[in-house]
Amino acid sequence: METPLAVNDPSQVAEARRHAALVAQTHGFSEELGAKAALIVTEAATNLIKYGGGGTILTRPYTEIDHTGIEILALDRGPGMGHLDISTQDGHSTSGSLGLGLGGIARVSSSHEIYTGEMLGTAILARLRSDHAVAPAGRPRQWLTVGGMSTPKIGQEACGDAYATRWVGGALWVTTVDGLGHGPQAARAAHEALRIFQEADADATPYDVIRAAHTALKATRGAVMAVAVIRPVLGSFEFAGVGNISTALIKQGELRRLPSTDGTVGYSVRTIREQSYPWEPGSILALSTDGLSTRWNLAGHPGLQRRHPALIAGVLHRDFSRGNDDATIVVVKDEQA
Incomplete structure (x- = not known):
């Protein structure tokens, strides 16, 4: 069970950032990974307020066939983005800001995906891979x-x-x-x-x-x-x-x-x-x-x-x-x- 954090006000950005660092610490991830998670959450939460009219952020550990890591999911029901390729470029902004959010998330993440469209809201998935190895235990290639x-x-x-x-x-x-x-x-x-x-x-x-x-x-x-x-x-x-x-x-x-x-x-x-x-x-x-x-x-x-x-x-x-x-x-x- 996970409890996504509501981010509808600028004051809640700091709470989401602290929670991300706590998730990393609680599950034994490095301080560096925790700092990266906090940075991604800060950027994603700020975007939720600026562009999505507020939303939710979920930060949790994940396990794949050969490694573990931290996963961040940001969801809003805002107007969405009709031109994602432009919106992810550093310097692009529709609110007068520096527009570094999505580009920063892409650079810091081990992998990331965005789902959006006009009137579809925006969903961002960012993953940070740790150095924790998971024993294959005879598993096949992960399809x-x-x-x-x-x-x-x-x-x-x-x-x-x-x-x-x-x-x-x-x-x-x-x-x-x-x-x-x-x-x-x-x-x-x-x-x-x-x-x-x-x-x-x-x-x-x-x-x-x-x-x-x-x-x-x-x-x-x-x-x-x-x-x-x-x-x-x-x-x-x-x-x-x-x-x-x-x-x-x-x-x-x-x-x-x-x-x-x-x-x-x-x-x-x-x-x-x-x-x-x-x-x-x-x-x-x-x-x-x-x-x-x-x-x-x-x-x-x-x-x-x-x-x-x-x-x-x-x-x-x-x-x-x-x-x-x-x-x-x-x-x-x-x-x-």
């Missing part, structure tokens, strides 16, 4: 990238939603869980489901994971849950879901909703139906809780599916969150050419 966003209901500190991924024997496992209701008890149910997911045997199936979670969650208020196991080398994935987790497979621009069965994990599950689907290069799998409108799609966001999954998830979360519930979306994308 799959993942990004997500999970936020609590406004006014709540605990989030009843959760998502997780893990690599097991050349397959990427992904789950999304929504504990019933809100607050600490919903969060307890979701975290228990994640524990079962993380501890599942390497030869377990989505059916096995949900069945085990159903037993483990009987002492909680229950949850809805979906699990997918993607095998990029074999070109297939297995999926099972119970309850109203919305799961969409996007291939060649076409969106297909995958069916889940009715029920509540830990309370009432009559059937767990696992199905297998083909997985092709360029495929996108997105799982979301009912904190996002079930009508979400990419039709109104031209070019978004070509962006990093973290940026895709951030934009969809921004534009389709209901605002009255915990809200989570996780996106898996196949980057094979």
